[in-house]
Amino acid sequence: MNKNYFGWLLKNYRISALFFLILFAGISAIPLIPGSDVISSYSLSIGIMTVFTLLMTFLLPVLLFAFVHRRRSADQFFALPISRTKQLITILLFCFTMIFGIFALTALGLWLIYAARFVLFTKVLGAIAMAALMIAVMLIINTAFYLFANNVFDGIVMIGAYTCIPLLVLGVIESFSMNMVAGENIFAVSGIPMWFSPLAMCWHNLSALLSPYSYAEDQFYWLYAIAAVLWALAGCAALYWHFIKRKTERAEQLSDHPMAYPLIINLYAVMIVTAIAFGYVIDYAIGYITLYLLILFAYVAAQFIYRRKIRLTPKIFAAYALITVLALGCAYAAKATDGFNLSQKYTYKTGDLLIFRYEAAVRPDRIDQPVSYDSGEEYVTIYADAEIPVNEIDRDPELTALLEKLRQEGIRNFYQGKNDSGAQIYFHNSYRNESVLRNTYFYRLSMPASIEDLKMIDDSVCGTVTVQVYDEYEVKEYSLNEYMGKEGE
Numbered sequence: 001m002n003k004n005y006f007g008w009l010l011k012n013y014r015i016s017a018l019f020f021l022i023l024f025a026g027i028s029a030i031p032l033i034p035g036s037d038v039i040s041s042y043s044l045s046i047g048i049m050t051v052f053t054l055l056m057t058f059l060l061p062v063l064l065f066a067f068v069h070r071r072r073s074a075d076q077f078f079a080l081p082i083s084r085t086k087q088l089i090t091i092l093l094f095c096f097t098m099i100f101g102i103f104a105l106t107a108l109g110l111w112l113i114y115a116a117r118f119v120l121f122t123k124v125l126g127a128i129a130m131a132a133l134m135i136a137v138m139l140i141i142n143t144a145f146y147l148f149a150n151n152v153f154d155g156i157v158m159i160g161a162y163t164c165i166p167l168l169v170l171g172v173i174e175s176f177s178m179n180m181v182a183g184e185n186i187f188a189v190s191g192i193p194m195w196f197s198p199l200a201m202c203w204h205n206l207s208a209l210l211s212p213y214s215y216a217e218d219q220f221y222w223l224y225a226i227a228a229v230l231w232a233l234a235g236c237a238a239l240y241w242h243f244i245k246r247k248t249e250r251a252e253q254l255s256d257h258p259m260a261y262p263l264i265i266n267l268y269a270v271m272i273v274t275a276i277a278f279g280y281v282i283d284y285a286i287g288y289i290t291l292y293l294l295i296l297f298a299y300v301a302a303q304f305i306y307r308r309k310i311r312l313t314p315k316i317f318a319a320y321a322l323i324t325v326l327a328l329g330c331a332y333a334a335k336a337t338d339g340f341n342l343s344q345k346y347t348y349k350t351g352d353l354l355i356f357r358y359e360a361a362v363r364p365d366r367i368d369q370p371v372s373y374d375s376g377e378e379y380v381t382i383y384a385d386a387e388i389p390v391n392e393i394d395r396d397p398e399l400t401a402l403l404e405k406l407r408q409e410g411i412r413n414f415y416q417g418k419n420d421s422g423a424q425i426y427f428h429n430s431y432r433n434e435s436v437l438r439n440t441y442f443y444r445l446s447m448p449a450s451i452e453d454l455k456m457i458d459d460s461v462c463g464t465v466t467v468q469v470y471d472e473y474e475v476k477e478y479s480l481n482e483y484m485g486k487e488g489e
Contacts, residue, residue: 001093002086009064009094017098024052024106042115043210046107046127050206053103053131054199057138058163060095061146062156068243069152074251084244092139099135104128119210126209133225134202137232141198144238147246154255157305161264166197168271175275180331181339182414183346183427183441194224198231254307261306269299269323277327278334296320335415343411348400349390350439351429356403358384358457360423360448367467367483368450370421380470380483384454386463390429399460402453403427410443423448454480 028045067073078084111124145162149155170193194200201224208220238259255261272295280288299320304310334340348354361379363369371379386399393400406425421444429439457463458480465480 001090002082005080005082005087005090006094009091013094013098017102020052020056020098021102021105024049024102025109027052028106028110038115038118042110042119043207045110046210047207049103049106050131050134050203053099053135054138054203056099057095057135058142058159060099061139061143062152062159064091064095065143065146065155065243066152068147068246069150069155069251071248071251074248078248084246088239088243092143095139096136099139100132103131103135107131123209127206130202130206130209130225133228134199134206137198137202137228137235140232140235140239144235144242147239147242148257148259149255150250150253150257150260151255154260158255158260158264161268163197163199165267166193166200168268168275169193169196172271172275172278175278176334176339179278180334180342182343182411183443195227198228201225201228256306261302265299265302265306266319266323268302269295269320270327273323274327274330277324277331280328280331292324338411338415343414346407346427346439346441348388348393348403348427348429351431352390353430354386354388354390354393355426355428355430356384356386356388356463357426358382358406358423358449360421360445362448364469367454368448370423370448381468382448382454382465383468384449384457384463384465386457386460388462396460396462398456399463402456406445406449406453407441407443410445413444413446420444421447451484 028049067077077087080087082090107124107128111119111121142159142163145159146155149158173192194204201221205220205224242257273292276288276291276295296317300312300316303316338344360382361371362382363371364378364380367380367382371377386403388396388399407427410425423445425443425445427439427441431438454465458465467478467480467483469476469478469483
């Protein structure tokens with residue numbers, strides 16, 4: 001670090017720092033209303049501060065590294081009698097000092113004034129330490145993204161584009177899970193994009209440290225903190241090549257570095273087209289063709305933003321055609337292999353309790369025949385429930401085999417056309433110390449369960465079957481045996 005350079009930055013931005021400190025304190029104190037729950041209010045205040053802190057980690061690199069993208073400024077600053085390494089460290093350290101100082105002063109000040117008697121000081125210190133890590137990581141990464149480009153506008157685009165990549169990854173995973181894997185279990189894979197987002201991982205851990213609750217979702221994960229540090233190290237490597245080894249003549253040029261538009265445009269096209277392909281293969285909707293054409297238009301428009309001129313070449317259309325063909329090929333392969341065999345990966349022996357539910361709208365005189373809810377015909381609703389301790393699943397092999405048979409019927413129906421008879425089955429797993437259902441799977445059946453299958457569930461130790469009958473004034477509920485005796489079946 002260069003002390004003179006740091007002092008010059010501090011002198012030029014001291015008014016801004018004071019303004020942000022007052023703004024932070026004023027806005028963050030809004031939830032601290034007398035009479036409200038102190039712990040929750042203080043956590044909300046920290047959340048507001050965190051939002052502003054994150055905004056500053058995006059804003060300051062754009063302001064303080066803008067000279068790199070302007071030709072005259074780049075020549076002037078890089079000609080200073082300071083090594084580029086010291087320049088980089090000094091600017092980043094100044095940004096960190098400014099943002100972290102404001103966060104720490106506000107958090108400690110509000111704690112002393114409002115929450116000292118209710119919130120442990122160790123929790124506040126833990127949150128401040130996690131905020132320090134978050135600020136350092138985000139400053140390094142956002143600066144690296146900004147410097148992938150060769151001008152200010154493109155640098156801002158790069159920060160936004162790279163920040164949104166985890167959302168696209170989530171979209172692809174959800175599209176795959178919903179459309180390619182029978183069971184439609186989004187939650188089993190929705191955590192994957194977290195590892196692509198240092199921002200999300202740091203936010204999770206910071207929220208966990210100050211959460212007034214103790215849910216499993218609110219736990220602090222050291223792996224998230226370690227992964228965020230690894231992302232910061234990758235950002236440092238990028239800064240070495242894009243700042244310390246940067247050529248000054250890159251300023252105000254097209255952002256043609258492989259990590260800039262060439263990667264972003266094609267990566268976005270691959271993920272968006274792939275997400276749409278997963279839905280298209282199952283539904284065959286004509287509307288998807290329009291979507292592909294709209295994405296092609298966006299792909300060409302992105303090339304215009306990149307090159308600053310309209311340049312329709314065969315290479316652009318060939319690249320988009322290749323992306324589309326590969327995406328559709330991947331989707332067809334997933335459908336042909338039952339979601340790359342992921343639909344068979346579900347295991348009953350997860351957690352402490354397996355919870356099964358079957359429900360169907362059926363004819364009053366034939367409870368194994370479907371009736372559509374909106375057909376106007378009379379119907380009754382069948383509910384079959386079973387709660388089986390996981391360590392006792394093997395004690396009732398007949399019931400387990402029946403549940404698996406119904407699940408396999410649901411899998412076949414999913415891949416062979418999604419005939420919706422109104423009959424549905426659900427599988428959940430839960431843990432004794434949690435009220436949250438996990439590992440949720442959902443299947444539609446082509447036909448309601450047979451009477452024999454319903455009797456087997458009802459006769460089991462863990463299962464019950466009920467029939468709901470609707471008349472003009474009330475809903476009556478019968479056991480399976482009562483209803484069958486009433487109807488003479």
